[in-house]
Amino acid sequence: MAPQIGWYGLGSMGRLMAENLQKHLAKKEDEKAMIYYNRTIASGDTLKSLGATPAESFEDLVAKSDVVFTMVSNDSVLEDLIQSAIKSAGSLDGKIFVDCSTVHPDTAEKLSTELSSHNATFLAAPVFGGPAIAATGKIVVAIGGEPAACEKVTPYILDVFGRKVIPCGDKARNSSLLKIGGNIVTLNLMEAVGEAQIFAEKTGLGTGPMQDLITDAIGPVAGGYSQRLTTGIYAPSLDTRPGFGVSLSIKDADHALSIAAEQGMKLPGLEVSNGKMKAAREYGGECLDASSMYGVLRQEAGLPFWNEKSRQGGK
Structure with missing residues (x-):
């Protein structure tokens, strides 16, 4: 049966x-x-x-x-x-x-x-x-x-x-290890895509051509992350549930960093990404996507945390 x-x-x-x-x-x-x-x-x-x-x-x-x-x-x-x-x-x-x-x-x-x-x-x-x-x-x-x-x-x-x-x-723990290891790639990729899009915005190139390049030359996964930034999904309206909440992503990053520390190694890229997610949460609250590290990258480049399509429309 x-x-x-x-x-x-x-x-x-x-x-x-x-x-x-x-x-x-x-x-x-x-x-x-x-x-x-x-x-x-x-x-x-x-x-x-x-x-x-x-x-x-x-x-x-x-x-x-x-x-x-x-x-x-x-x-x-x-x-x-x-x-x-x-x-x-x-x-x-x-x-x-x-x-x-x-x-x-x-x-x-x-x-x-x-x-x-x-x-x-x-x-x-x-x-x-x-x-x-x-x-x-x-x-x-x-x-x-x-x-x-x-x-x-x-x-x-x-x-x-x-x-x-x-x-x-x-062993059940092995699939958990793979997931946590995979998240290192995901979060570092979000950081890299965010830096590239801010570079495009600040230089006057524009986010559209960069979006096309990331999607077609690097791949649809990276293109999807890029779109989360340019369309404002990284900071949705307060009545909308984030695609993947920033606190959940911080939890995952903390797991990876603690495991790495136990193995006597560092994850410098993930440390940067995790720090920016924590700064984003402190600035914008819980209703943010994991990709909200983009808002902090924007601030560091002299831009508003919010872009035109995000929660506060570039204010």
């Missing part, structure tokens, strides 16, 4: 991933409709319209599900959820927990050990890509943990909400 799929976490990424998964389930006669829960249950209204069923609580979700996907903001939220499942959801025998969040490898290893002692399995399956890519079902997913469990859940990821699954072996 097909497993019962449950989903918790319907933020800017989780909701889109869950919707793609429910659409996949709805097409298969032998699959069951998804069960979901979220702290703000109204965030699942679209899922419900697609045929998914809301649970009464996270514990209810776990009790009714064979495979539980989670997509949450940080390590402590995930740890609280797993502890709640252990204490209140009844038997966890045979259940598979698939976490798509970005958490510290030590957290992944700890939760894997704890769930194993209750005859359940923890898989770390962090994702690469923002909401625009998630909407198309084309994110990349790294997966690590017990091989048989990975094999069981991969058909619910590959060509469903992810275009590629990267196996990371039988």
